[in-house]
Amino acid sequence: MKIIGKVQSREKCAESGWFAYDYLLDGKMDREFILSLKPLGGFVYLDMLKQPFFKIENHYYILKGIQGNDYFRAAVHGGHQELLIRIEEYVAGC
């Protein structure tokens, strides 16, 4: 999936001590795409929700999003912003 936009989250207090970004994709995230993100960390997939929710947690970052949306959020700890590049590269290869 191609990342076509990246903006810093407007909710700066929400991820205290973390820097959150919203990524815009060139298509809607389907189940297959979401499952392909599993290697990035601890994986939570709530497919019983009206619109399934996923979250991937690592010591230094969190990804979360909703199946069917064309955007997801990535929060990274202040000292590990370089990990965003790894995430971006991984997503581009999915």
Place this chain on the structure above:
Amino acid sequence: MIYLNNAATSYPKPVCVAESVQACLCDVPASQFRGGAQIQENTREEQCRNNLGKLLGVSDTSRIFFTSGATEALNTILGGLDMEGEILVTQTEHNSVLRPILNLNTAKRLQMQVVPCRADGEVTLEALEAAVTPKTKVLVVNHCSNVTGKVQDMDRIGKFARDHELFFLADVSQSAGCLSVRGEEWGADALAFTGHKGLLGMQGTGGFYIRPGFKLLPLKYGGTGTNSAQLTYEAGDYEYETGTRNLPGIASLCAGTDFILKKGLSEIMDTERRLMKLLYEGLSLISGVCVYGSYESCKGPVLSMNFRDLNPSDASYILWSSYGIILRSGLHCSPLIHKAMGTREKGTIRVSVSCFTTEEEIQEFLKAVGEIAASVQGRA
């Protein structure tokens, strides 16, 4: 979109607020003390101060000063206290109280002591009595918790402050425009308020009241137009509104407070109480949801809740991304109260209404919460 984040910033604003800002921007800028146009601008400022006097319960409106919000107001007051000893703050205080005390050099002369609260945010007289010492000089109390909606008994707390000869600062950021604020009757020496919440003004507005005769060391110095030749304040004749004022912001605050006074504070309170009752009752029927506080004990237009099996940050993300419902999750910039609530690690989901929130929106929210709770129940 359903907006339930009014405790952060009220939305929507009355139409007259936007109109007043546009009218102000289209006016010739008032050049203070230099032209005829000042007459109109002063009228708007004075009208705003008069409105605020009514809503804050203070009669000497010349002691109300405009700032960029409650944060600047609290920095000005707390940093301007020329005294040493101990300062009591309640466990419900916002970071705009805690951080100035712990970081401003002037405020560091006051040792901070935290008065514990109950799980719903109530601060009891017993807790205050247990915390006060002969060294205590100042008491800061958040009138309405921005986390639980608990409203403190300010009459009794004000009497406590008088009995112990404490400088009494009431933070009415969450209550002004939503609840009855009676600064003088409480015996408050100072009040701090923001304009963009219940007072329905725009962001970047707010201010403080300081009782007549009390001098704060100023946080800022600059142009005022009073005496441009004077460079120092040897006689303590300080001024608290320096630089060019935010007249569009003050115009918005004037219009917002006009709206409240015309509509009637009691009608606004009734509307918001009715909505909160719907919320409390509706949430109590949903299995897997925990609400902190109750309709009976928490009378502000805000509550905190959590899903038993879902992180609050994830829940608020789902509510927005799947249901278009805007609310807030986390510690809400009030970290200490979460120890009393047992939510220090993850925080809560905060739901807050305004007089523009509809019953249909509350029902939609409850429906969404019910769907999510039913879906995730037993997952954790």
